[in-house]
Amino acid sequence: MSFQPNERQTLYLWSLLASGGEGYAREQAFKLGKAAERKDLVQAGLIDEKRQKFGAIYNTLNENGWAWVSEHLNAKLPHRSGSGVQVLQTLIARLGAYLQASGTSLAEIIVPAGSNTDADMSNDSTLHSNIRQAYQQLSNGEWNVRVRLADLRSALPTVVRDVLDQALLQMQREALLALYMIDDPTDITPADEQAAIDILGAKRHIIYMGA
Numbered sequence: 219m220s221f222q223p224n225e226r227q228t229l230y231l232w233s234l235l236a237s238g239g240e241g242y243a244r245e246q247a248f249k250l251g252k253a254a255e256r257k258d259l260v261q262a263g264l265i266d267e268k269r270q271k272f273g274a275i276y277n278t279l280n281e282n283g284w285a286w287v288s289e290h291l292n293a294k295l296p297h298r299s300g301s302g303v304q305v306l307q308t309l310i311a312r313l314g315a316y317l318q319a320s321g322t323s324l325a326e327i328i329v330p331a332g333s334n335t336d337a338d339m340s341n342d343s344t345l346h347s348n349i350r351q352a353y354q355q356l357s358n359g360e361w362n363v364r365v366r367l368a369d370l371r372s373a374l375p376t377v378v379r380d381v382l383d384q385a386l387l388q389m390q391r392e393a394l395l396a397l398y399m400i401d402d403p404t405d406i407t408p409a410d411e412q413a414a415i416d417i418l419g420a421k422r423h424i425i426y427m428g429a
Contacts, residue, residue, distance in 0.1 A: 221262040223286075225296045227255050229305065231264065231287050232295070234279040236308035243275040247304035259283075321418050323383045345385045346394070348374060353395075353427045361429040367397075368413035370425060383415055386425070397422035 223231065226248075233248040234241060243249065243256065250256045256277070259265045264283040268276045279287070295302055317324060352373040356365045374382060389395045397415060400406050400423045414421035 221258070223259065223262075223264070223293070224255070225294050226250060226299075227259055228290070228293045229295045229299060229302055230256070230259070231279065231283060232309070233301075233305050234265065234277060234283070235287055236305050236312065239284070240276070240278040243277055246277075247308060248299065248301035318416075318418065321387075323387055323415075324380050342385070342388070345377065345381070346389060348377070349382075349385060349389070349395075350427065353425065362426055364398075364424050364426060366410060366413070366424055367415065367422070368407070368409040371413050386415065387417075395425055395427040398424050398426065400424060 227250065229248045230246065230250050233246040237246065256265075256267070256275070260267045264280065264286055266278040266280050268278075270276055313327075316322070317327075349370070352370055353365055354360075356369050356373060357363045371377075371379070371382065377385075386395065386397060390397055397417070399414075399421055400410060406423060410423045411421070414423050416422075
């Protein structure tokens with residue numbers, strides 16, 4: 219495609235995406251002040267446009283528009299647009315809803331499995347080994363005994379929380395450990411609550427690991 223959206227048009231595409239892919243032009247977090255800029259997007263085949271009987275413009279991010287945004291995630295945006303913050307907040311809220319529904323941690327997206335970051339020990343084998351060592355220290359060398367996540371986090375103070383969460387969830391998927399909630403509410407301390415991993419709305423406070 220020869221047409222390339224400018225920075226304002228790109229932010230408008232992101233605004234539509236944050237709205238679920240469609241919405242009234244006047245209700246977007248970022249509005250194109252010039253109708254010509256919006257018409258350019260229509261003519262380029264990135265959005266569809268309908269004028270309602272009461273005069274409002276309704277735009278839909280079509281298949282080509284979704285594809286363009288997906289392929290240009292690094293496209294430049296207006297630096298001084300306060301509306302950009304609103305678009306970002308809406309996108310983050312949608313991302314949060316997806317993470318909650320899918321049981322995915324933010325670290326799995328930001329720091330994919332296999333990424334190497336020495337500062338937070340995100341290398342899989344290294345971090346998994348450190349988790350096992352910390353577990354054994356906390357369990358006095360025993361396997362399949364309860365260890366609180368709060369204590370495990372304290373034993374691994376240099377590991378970024380999201381990175382540790384990602385590793386624990388990955389190890390659980392590989393049946394290397396199991397994350398459980400504390401059944402007795404009176405046994406849950408503020409430290410337990412703060413250290414818990416939320417999986418689909420259920421908080422996991424403790425960990426069991428086998429040899």
